Amino acid sequence: MRKIDLENFRIATRGTSREINRQIALNLIRTHQPISRADLARMMKVRRGVVTVLVNELLEERKVFEGTTGEAPRGRKPTFLYIESRNRSVVAVDIRVSRTWLQVADLLGRPLAPTETMATEREPKRMVQALAKRIMRLIEEHPEAGACEGIGVAIPGMVDSRTNRIIHAPTLGWRDVEIDQALARATGLPVQIENSGKACALAQMWMARGEEAQGDLAFVSVSDGIGVGIMIRGEIVRGRHNIAGEFGHVPLSIDGPRCSCGATGCWEAYISNLATLSRYFGRDLREGGPISAEMQAFTIEDLIARARGGDGRAIAALQATARYLGLGLASIVNAIDPSRLYIGGEIVAAWDLIESTVREAMAERALTPHNMMTEIRVVALSEYPRLRGAVALVAAPQFAAPAVA
Amino acid sequence: MRKIDLENFRIATRGTSREINRQIALNLIRTHQPISRADLARMMKVRRGVVTVLVNELLEERKVFEGTTGEAPRGRKPTFLYIESRNRSVVAVDIRVSRTWLQVADLLGRPLAPTETMATEREPKRMVQALAKRIMRLIEEHPEAGACEGIGVAIPGMVDSRTNRIIHAPTLGWRDVEIDQALARATGLPVQIENSGKACALAQMWMARGEEAQGDLAFVSVSDGIGVGIMIRGEIVRGRHNIAGEFGHVPLSIDGPRCSCGATGCWEAYISNLATLSRYFGRDLREGGPISAEMQAFTIEDLIARARGGDGRAIAALQATARYLGLGLASIVNAIDPSRLYIGGEIVAAWDLIESTVREAMAERALTPHNMMTEIRVVALSEYPRLRGAVALVAAPQFAAPAVA
DNA sequence: CCTATATTGTCCCGGATAAAGACAAAAGGC
DNA sequence: GCCTTTTGTCTTTATCCGGGACAATATAGG
Numbered sequence: 001m002r003k004i005d006l007e008n009f010r011i012a013t014r015g016t017s018r019e020i021n022r023q024i025a026l027n028l029i030r031t032h033q034p035i036s037r038a039d040l041a042r043m044m045k046v047r048r049g050v051v052t053v054l055v056n057e058l059l060e061e062r063k064v065f066e067g068t069t070g071e072a073p074r075g076r077k078p079t080f081l082y083i084e085s086r087n088r089s090v091v092a093v094d095i096r097v098s099r100t101w102l103q104v105a106d107l108l109g110r111p112l113a114p115t116e117t118m119a120t121e122r123e124p125k126r127m128v129q130a131l132a133k134r135i136m137r138l139i140e141e142h143p144e145a146g147a148c149e150g151i152g153v154a155i156p157g158m159v160d161s162r163t164n165r166i167i168h169a170p171t172l173g174w175r176d177v178e179i180d181q182a183l184a185r186a187t188g189l190p191v192q193i194e195n196s197g198k199a200c201a202l203a204q205m206w207m208a209r210g211e212e213a214q215g216d217l218a219f220v221s222v223s224d225g226i227g228v229g230i231m232i233r234g235e236i237v238r239g240r241h242n243i244a245g246e247f248g249h250v251p252l253s254i255d256g257p258r259c260s261c262g263a264t265g266c267w268e269a270y271i272s273n274l275a276t277l278s279r280y281f282g283r284d285l286r287e288g289g290p291i292s293a294e295m296q297a298f299t300i301e302d303l304i305a306r307a308r309g310g311d312g313r314a315i316a317a318l319q320a321t322a323r324y325l326g327l328g329l330a331s332i333v334n335a336i337d338p339s340r341l342y343i344g345g346e347i348v349a350a351w352d353l354i355e356s357t358v359r360e361a362m363a364e365r366a367l368t369p370h371n372m373m374t375e376i377r378v379v380a381l382s383e384y385p386r387l388r389g390a391v392a393l394v395a396a397p398q399f400a401a402p403a404v405a
Numbered sequence: 406m407r408k409i410d411l412e413n414f415r416i417a418t419r420g421t422s423r424e425i426n427r428q429i430a431l432n433l434i435r436t437h438q439p440i441s442r443a444d445l446a447r448m449m450k451v452r453r454g455v456v457t458v459l460v461n462e463l464l465e466e467r468k469v470f471e472g473t474t475g476e477a478p479r480g481r482k483p484t485f486l487y488i489e490s491r492n493r494s495v496v497a498v499d500i501r502v503s504r505t506w507l508q509v510a511d512l513l514g515r516p517l518a519p520t521e522t523m524a525t526e527r528e529p530k531r532m533v534q535a536l537a538k539r540i541m542r543l544i545e546e547h548p549e550a551g552a553c554e555g556i557g558v559a560i561p562g563m564v565d566s567r568t569n570r571i572i573h574a575p576t577l578g579w580r581d582v583e584i585d586q587a588l589a590r591a592t593g594l595p596v597q598i599e600n601s602g603k604a605c606a607l608a609q610m611w612m613a614r615g616e617e618a619q620g621d622l623a624f625v626s627v628s629d630g631i632g633v634g635i636m637i638r639g640e641i642v643r644g645r646h647n648i649a650g651e652f653g654h655v656p657l658s659i660d661g662p663r664c665s666c667g668a669t670g671c672w673e674a675y676i677s678n679l680a681t682l683s684r685y686f687g688r689d690l691r692e693g694g695p696i697s698a699e700m701q702a703f704t705i706e707d708l709i710a711r712a713r714g715g716d717g718r719a720i721a722a723l724q725a726t727a728r729y730l731g732l733g734l735a736s737i738v739n740a741i742d743p744s745r746l747y748i749g750g751e752i753v754a755a756w757d758l759i760e761s762t763v764r765e766a767m768a769e770r771a772l773t774p775h776n777m778m779t780e781i782r783v784v785a786l787s788e789y790p791r792l793r794g795a796v797a798l799v800a801a802p803q804f805a806a807p808a809v810a
Numbered sequence: 811c812c813t814a815t816a817t818t819g820t821c822c823c824g825g826a827t828a829a830a831g832a833c834a835a836a837a838g839g840c
Numbered sequence: 841g842c843c844t845t846t847t848g849t850c851t852t853t854a855t856c857c858g859g860g861a862c863a864a865t866a867t868a869g870g
Contacts (some may be wrong), residue, residue, distance in 0.1 A: 001805040003610055003639035004432050007619055011429065011449055012422035014826050014857050020417040020810045028616050038847055044416055050828060052849060075846025076836040128797070147546070158773070168773070202826085205408055212411055215645055218681040234408035234635060239742020240620055241775045247741040249772055253658040254669070254732055263770045265658070327659055335740055337644020365668045367654055370646045400406040405425045405806045419828050419855050427859090443818055455857065457820060480817025481865035 001123050004405050010127050012404060018054075021046070025054045027399050029064055029081050030108070031209060036078030055081060063398075070140050075231045083108060087146030088258060091189075092136050092390035093153045094196065095120060097171045097224065099338065100131070103387045104138055104145050107395045109207045112145045113138075115384060124177045132186035151189050152390035153180070154196035156225060161242035170260060171224055192393035197221055197245060197368060198236050199389025201229025204379070206396045207388060212267075212377075215339025218332050221385070222345035225260070226268040230336060234401070247332055252324060258283035267331070270324035273300045280317040303348040321347065322354035333362065344379040344386075351378045355389025409810050417809060423459070426451070430459045432804055434469055434486050435513070436614060441475060441483030460486060468803075488513060492551030496540050496594075497795035498558045499601065500525060502576045502629065505536070509543055509550050510802045514612045517550045518543075520597045520789060529582045537591035538575045554595050556797035557600035558585070559791045561630060566647035569598050575665060576629055577632025597798035602626055602650060602795025603641050609747050609784075611801045612793060617782075620744025623737050625652070626790070627730065627750035630665070631673040635741060639806070652737050657729060662690035672736070675729035678705045678751060684722040709755040726752065727759035731766025738767065738776050749784040750789075756783045 007133035021044070028043055029035055037055055058064045065084045069077045085106040094101040100120045102115045118134050139148050157169025164180040180191040194202075199253040204212075221227035226248030228235040233248035237244045248268035250262050256265025257275070269275060269285070278285050280303055281295045307314035329341060347354070355376075363372040379385045424450070433448055434440055442460055446453040470489045474482040490511040499506040505525045508579045509518045523539050528530035535667070544553050562574025569585040585596040599607075606624035609617075626632040631653030635642040642649045651672040654666050661670025662680070674680060674690065683690050685708055686700045712719035734746060760781075768777040784790045 001640065001802055002669055002808075003801070003804070004428075004429055004806045005435055005619075005639060006432055011451055012425040014422075016422050016425070016813080016829060017417035017419075017856090020421070022810060023409075024409055024414055024416065027411055031411055036847075046416055047717065047829065047831085048848060049850075053827090059751065070845065072837080074838055074844075076848075076849060096841085214410075232642060233640065234410060235406065235638065237637060240744045240779075241742055241773065242740035243773060243776065246742075246772055249739050249770070250655060250736045251658070251732075251770070252656060254770075255658065261772060327656075331655040334654050335649065336642070337646055337649035337651075339645045345583070363559060365656070365659075367651055367666060368646065368648060374645075382433070383569065396408070397406055399408070401409045401810045403407075405429060418826085422827090422856065452858065452860085454821075454859080455821060458856085475867075477817065479815075479867045481819075483818060601833075 008025070010404050013238055015405060016402070018057075018405065022054050022057060023399070023402055026053065026058060026063060026083075029058075030083050030399060031213070033082045034067060034070065034080035036080060038078060041082070075106055077112055085110070087102075087150050089142075090391045090394045091138060091148055091151045092387040092394075093131065093135070093151060094384070094386040094390055095127075095153065095155055095172070096386075097156070099149075099279070100127075101384065101387055102134060102138060103384065103391075104142050104148075105387075105391045106145070107149070107398070109203065109388055109391045109395065113142050115387065122173060124174055128179050128182045128186065132183055135187055135189075142247075148189055150394035151183065151187065151191045152199070152253055152393035153183070153191060154192040154199040154390045154393070155193060156196050156227065156384045158241075158243050159193055159195050160288035161194075164191075166193070167241075169242075190394075192243070192397075194393050195227070195229070195391075196386045196389060197227030197229040198238075199229065199393055200227070200344060200379075201231045201245075201389075202386045202396060203385065203388040203392040205231045205234065206392050206399070212340070216336065217340045217342060218245075218247075218336055218338045219342040219344065219379075219385070220329070221330070222271055222273070222343065222347050224273055226272060228332070230338070232336070247328065247335075250328070250331055252327055258287070267324070267328040270323050271328065271347075276300060276317055276347070277303060277323040279320055300346045301349065304347075304353075307350065307353060314352070318347075318350055318354055319357050322357035323361045323385055325354070325370070326358040326363075328367035329358065329376075330371075331364045333366050333374050337371065338374065340375045340377055342379050342385075343378050346379075346381065348380060349379045411792065415809055418642070421807070421809060423462075425809065426455070427459045427462060428804070428807055430456065431463060431468060431488075435488050436618070438487045439472060439475065439485035443483060445486070461660060481717075487631075490515075492702065494547075494550035494553050495796045495799045496542070496553055496556045497542060497792040497799075498556060499791040499795055500532075500536075500558060500577070501559055501791075502561070505532075506789065506792055507539060507543060508789065508796075509547050510792075510796045511550070511552075512554070512803070514793055514796045514800065518547050520792065525577070527578060527726060529579055529584055530587070533584050533587045533591065537588055540592055540594075553594055555799035556588065556592065556595060556596045557604070558598040559604040559689060559795045559798070560598060561601050561632065561652055561747075563599055563646075563648050564600050566599075567645055569796035571598070572646075572648075575798075576702035590782070595799075597802075599635070599794075599798050600632065600647075600650075601791045601794060602632030602634035603643075604634070604798055605632070605747070605749060605784075605790045606636045606650075606794075607641055608793040609788065610636045610639065610798040611797050611804070617745070622745045622747060623650075623652075623741055623743045624747040624749065624790070625734070625737070625783075627678070627748065627752050629678055631677060633737070634666065635743070637741070652733065652740075655733070655736055657732055663692070665772065671734040672729070676726050676733065681705060681722055681752070682708060684725055685719055686719040705751045706754065709752075711760075712755065712758060720758070723752075723759055725753055725761050728766045730759070731763040733772055734763070734781075735767045735770035735776075738771050738779050743779065745780045745782055747782050747784050747790075749786075751786065753783045753785060 039050040089277040158167040166177040219229040249266040253265040259266035259269035278405040366372040446456040564574040571582040656670040658670040662674040664671035664674035771777040
């Protein structure tokens with residue numbers, strides 16, 4: 001039951017019904033392709049006549065195309081409909097401190113070329129220039145991908161959803177930076193920019209099929225920082241300043257270790273990669289002492305390898321992180337009660353080692369038996385969730401529900 | 406940007422546009438009454454002809470009525486439209502351990518009779534009988550209120566939103582209890598039942614005017630327990646099992662005092678009335694020792710009175726609670742980024758004493774300057790937020806946006 | 811009192827849409 | 841060759857928004 005926003009509503013006009021039904025049809029084709037007009041009509045519970053009209057419009061707009069004719073046990077054979085994803089591509093960009101990843105994908109998120117990387121320039125203007133150059137080259141090198149419909153950029157920081165400015169990206173050291181318009185000018189393409197946690201959550205919702213596409217979800221990315229994106233009723237939870245979802249800075253213990261945000265005892269201070277490595281090297285989490293050269297050169301992947309090799313201290317460090325991960329997940333579960341949690345980040349490579357600890361910790365604090373059992377899905381690094389998120393930034397709006405009432 | 410729920414969508418039919426526009430008109434009348442057809446047309450940016458048709462339907466359904474003619478500097482005088490709230494009433498019920506409150510109100514939440522109370526029976530079946538009897542008497546005693554359209558019940562516990570069963574109400578000691586159907590049978594009226602935090606949030610959103618009706622909000626009720634309700638995009642955040650919003654059991658410190666939920670260090674364990682009183686009486690929060698007879702007879706109102714009288718220990722206890730209240734609010738602000746926070750409960754009687762402490766603590770952990778400044782509104786006990794919430798349970802659905810796509 | 815002007819509310823017609831059903835097209839079985 | 845089944849298109853009808861005309865009502869000014 002939704003209240004109508006009386007400061008910002010949209011009257012239904014003559015075209016509204018058509019718009020709604022066309023978008024439903026488009027989405028059913030997206031999730032069920034290949035599909036015939038007759039099947040569409042059955043799913044939508046309308047007459048085939050209506051579907052014919054809707055599909056004709058979608059064909060004319062080149063949003064779908066007619067493919068092969070299918071098989072039927074009797075009667076006329078159906079002509080299959082598909083989303084027009086040929087000749088329509090998206091460039092996805094994932095900017096992080098360590099490196100920047102790029103990918104060309106189609107509108108449904110399927111990669112059209114191997115993932116590439118480039119160095120991340122710390123100076124925003126130089127970064128935009130380098131990025132634009134790289135994107136143009138990428139597009140030229142892949143003419144088979146077809147016309148690029150836009151660039152999606154995932155950023156480890158807060159983005160103003162109205163102006164698209166980067167308000168603050170702590171790890172990059174960017175504050176109040178505008179890159180979307182500069183990038184759009186340099187490439188001549190529309191640019192969508194969003195916080196990476198929110199982008200990941202968006203992709204999980206839009207690219208899921210069947211059961212997984214249902215219900216609310218939270219995406220938790222465990223990396224240098226903790227990125228969280230929340231989808232409720234098919235929408236990103238943004239809040240007033242588009243900074244909702246910062247569960248990384250909800251405390252586990254208000255007098256816990258110091259966090260990069262200035263507060264103490266944030267979840268992030270317990271489970272970031274730095275926190276896990278610090279535990280292994282015996283660095284004082286609470287005071288945040290100097291980082292040794294040895295630790296500097298050591299990655300979370302190295303630590304996981306040592307844990308698999310039987311290194312007791314590595315195992316202990318991982319298990320401690322796992323426990324705190326589970327305790328924090330319980331906070332999300334109690335606050336949002338999502339249907340599913342997605343976990344990404346380097347640490348999922350050790351999921352088989354930590355899963356039981358995570359679940360136990362979560363069960364400790366989850367309020368109800370149902371809550372304790374909340375499904376957890378691991379998103380492997382090889383799935384490039386942030387790049388998929390960046391694709392979704394461009395692709396999802398084309399399939400979104402029309403705003404009405 | 407919303408994703409269409411493909412398992413549960415609604416096609417637009419011939420009547421859909423009309424349904425949408427009629428509901429927009431109804432809501433504009435609700436928030437702007439008295440209002441003329443011509444003004445409605447201007448607000449909706451449609452021709453007056455369309456409004457005439459919509460309003461005629463609303464008149465026929467007895468949802469609005471034509472009142473006096475207004476004044477105009479020139480030209481034909483407008484006939485004002487009003488929501489039909491005469492002859493349509495709601496019975497609101499707020500069940501709590503200590504007592505049960507009742508009120509008769511009109512559809513817009515305006516009280517039609519003084520609030521009444523009755524004892525709360527601990528046995529559900531007996532409670533339903535007593536409640537039904539009391540409600541029938543209340544309706545008989547107030548024939549001027551008009552036909553009762555339903556009973557709204559606010560409960561300090563978790564309610565299954567599908568079946569309307571009370572899953573667990575810890576303070577009442579109820580577990581898996583069904584009272585809505587029994588109450589409906591006994592009274593012959595439709596019954597809506599909901600968690601009191603969610604009901605309060607619903608009322609704040611639906612009964613607000615102007616600026617206050619905009620944006621997302623969270624309602625925090627500080628009492629025996631901590632009830633939280635969250636409204637995002639005009640909808641209650643329910644989650645999968647209708648238990649979302651339990652920020653009361655998000656920790657401030659995982660090794661903090663024991664909480665009634667079984668976990669330790671929950672926000673509730675720091676700021677519930679019991680926690681504040683325990684601080685005053687020097688009772689060990691961490692171990693949760695026995696409650697002295699003196700403390701048993703002492704209420705939070707008594708403590709506030711002593712603080713106002715200059716009792717240093719009372720002031721300290723209140724300030725400690727205020728600080729923890731602010732720290733927990735920061736969690737909500739970081740997680741949801743609402744436009745406004747509403748605070749209810751007995752402690753708001755001391756708001757002038759604790760406000761600065763609350764805001765300082767909130768600022769300590771809020772992530773951005775904007776976040777720190779999140780508006781806080783105090784809801785006095787005399788406004789009976791839970792009763793208003795119970796009214797909203799019955800009234801709001803009549804004004805809700807039609808579910809489409 | 812009459813006229814011009816302004817405002818409100820109603821009515822009618824045209825174009826767009828969904829609903830229902832008829833019809834053509836296509837394929838297999840007897 | 842005819843019947844049945846299935847797909848997809850086309851036509852008709854009722855509903856609804858969009859636009860404009862028009863009546864009703866009130867004020868200002870001569």
